[in-house]
Amino acid sequence: MSAYHAYDAIVIGGDTSGLAAAAYLGKAGKRVLLLEAQDKFGGRCGAANLGDGFSAARGAHTLYALDPRVVSELKLARRGLRFEGRELALTGLRGDGKHIVIRRDAHDTASSIAVHSQRDAETWPRFRTELFDLARAMRPLWWESRGDLPSGAEKQKLDRIARMGALAWLDSWFESEALKATLCFDAADGGLSVLEPGSALALVWRAAQEISGLQGAVAIPQGGMAVLTDALLLAAKEAGCELRTGMRGESLILDGGRVAGVQIQSGEACFAPIVLSAVRRLSTLLPPAALGIAHQRTMARRASLLADVGVLLTLRSAPSFGGVAVPLANRFVLAEKLEIYGSAEMAAREGRLGDELPISFVIPTLSDSSLAPPGQHILSALVRSVPRHPVEGWAVLKKDLATRVVAAIERLAPGLSRAISNIEILSPDNDEGPITVPHMLTSGAERVETRIAGLFRCGANAEPVPAISGRAARIAAAIAIAGQR
């Protein structure tokens, strides 16, 4: 290797994916430089001070896609990552108190479904088996760098499900609107409509994940999401990576068809034969001439009109759901009717907020009191189908959104608004265009590789469905290391 390169590899972006990629490369004995534009690591998973003694990430509060192999290979458990709520039950909240609680135990779940439909309660175990079986058959494709599509009967099922919207798929199983509306929430991931092909596959993808040994589980890390960032940071540091904050990569330095390094905004240039990018819009770092016209077209995917928006409420006391016995340490979905998804989406496409919005929320402080002052709580909500380009502008929309979210939750938890001490609306992630079925059905290697030799994607956009996973980082690092050998 020539002395010309200051590093063996550069990782752009210091979020969880970037840190994981750096740790893997460092572990393999590479000299790694990680560039983070902000002044701290972790991105949306980093610790943030929300004021008044609240300290929680400005972003998601649950983990469901973190690769168990990343946890073990980077020794994250030894570095502080523990799960508090090991599995959150999915609860569809309803005004009439007939909440649907979906847990691992099929019998318990069926009895909560039976309130709405006996037939659906009987169907549930079959549906779950089919979903989990197909999900396991999809793991090679989604977990490995060169995994194959399933074959035989599972292939047939996949062919069909990949072409279906989640709504149509659930319709073919269940009759209860309450159940379908609850399940649909997870399908509308990544800017997909529940009417569009791909959304049913997104449900399968969720079911293919594994957290602390449980397939399809959703968990809360003890000490907040910052613990994950800290553990990854520690892993990267111990692997000997050079980690630098406040360094915004401006453009990539190319040498023929190869990547040669990164130009930093401050004027500095760093050289390395391998660059891994965890930033969302990789194309912004590339000089236009580097991409063929055809490739530019594929990179400039259809702009997404819909966004998922996080809302953080800090509460002076725990909310209560109208005296109905619901364990609060659950993941809640507020979408009583199926038509909410359609109408919210259609409104969002026109740049308006729907009259009713699909909302899901967790209260992480119930399982982990370290995030808030004693007795106080954080409610972290995710709202689907918010217009990305609101006609009235973001300032108006944020205000409107806050009112709607509080009103929607308060309808089921009276007195909530009196307990609120602060509301924060998080801006949506950068637009990457909605995910597509072909993207979900390509192998890991194809998702991380780019047209430019030595340049790899390793962030959320290289996952089949964007999520905190570390899997793309693991695959990208492995391919980069193998390619150099």
Add this chain to the structure above:
Amino acid sequence: MRYDAAIIGAGADGLAAAAMLARSGLKVVVLERNEKPGGRCITREFHPGFHASPFCDELPPIPSEIFWALDLARQGAVFVPSPVSTALWPDRAKRIVAGEERLYAQSTMLAATALTRAAADIAPPEKPFFWRRPPPTSDVWPGEAWATRSLRDLLAAELADSDAVALVMAAALEGRAAHPDLVGGALHLLARPGGSGLVAGGLQRLTDSLLAAAQTAGAEILCGLEVTDIRHRNGKITGLRLADGAEISARAIISTLDLKRAFLSLFAWSDLPRAVASRAGSFRMAAGTARLLFALDSLPDRPAFANADLFAGPIHIGPDSAQLGAAYAAWRAGTVAAQLPITLRFTSAIDTQSCPPGAAVMTATIGCIPLRLFDGSWTHEKRAALREKVLACIEHVLPGVAARVRACEVIVPPDIEEALGCTDGDLWGGEIASDQMLGFRPWFDCVAPRAPVGRLYLAGPSTTAGVLGTCASGIFAARVLAADLRAGRLK
């Protein structure tokens, strides 16, 4: 008396199948619920002196080999292709000449390829049946990309002019309920609602010539007889029971009904294999068509900016993709949108005999009209309100139409369901979606024409051939049935 084949439904597919089977010397009977054959291919007098085809003006194209094999031209069915289609806004017009538009040509070619492929599955490949070109050998079906894209994406990538995008979008979604932004919507361009052009003398001419072809060959056509049950013993079909209690014995049956009617109303639910019943039950319909037939005193004035041949082809009223999206949202919610997707045809311009001299017949095909409104069924008042809304939309781009209206008939999805017996009034036999099209129609392990019930053959709009070409699905079913009979598989 035992027939070799009984065909349910005397529409274009049923009659073509009957003609084909009778010609090969089989004893065939066609059973039609209505008093007259034809299904959607009929023409009637909707106002004294004014004739129109109530359910559609154009059909998907008839594969040319079927057209010539059945000798339809000599029997009087002459298709007049629309020379032009126009999108008309209050201030401008966009005109596309048929055959000039690459996307149209491409979609027609792809539809033909899809049909050829489907035919290749049932006929030996050395004897190509439709379009003498052999089926392409590549494993990926050429339209696969269309199934994974939205209509807007596809058009935006192919057409530079936004008016042209709006025009082609409106043409592909004519009379349908679909959103241009949803993935899979590009299939609507493949399975276009029209494309055949108008038949001189109205669609009744097509029925008449098919009827003549079938009867000449010796098929029996019985009208006014409704089939209520399919009789079967030991999983094999033995015949049909009619509404009047009579029974007809047949060795095989071709159903041209839509999937839901075929399985869920002709069989007792408990008689069907469980998988078949649940698949048929979860097959999605997407009814959204309303038709308005207008008798006009005279042709309206042509806007000065519009092309001279404006009235010779379909006119899409003020198409706009945002408006199509809003109309779809309204359809899902069970309401009628403020701005409706409307396509006008001045059929009397082609068919001068259809109305008194000087007068004109105008048909409006409207998409995104719900089967049931959120506030109840379609009443007389609601139909009148729809008529006024449509007229207001037309008046906006063609001033003076409202004053010329002598009479108007409003046809909404429940009327279509009642008249044609198609579930929910869906003229296309089920939603055009990526999991319900091509190799997945009617469902993935049921490849039409063979149904998963012995001796039953599927034709009609719920099969891929049924939405891609007129008569094609009937001919497919007839060929497979005849082959099975010859091979002794139906003993």
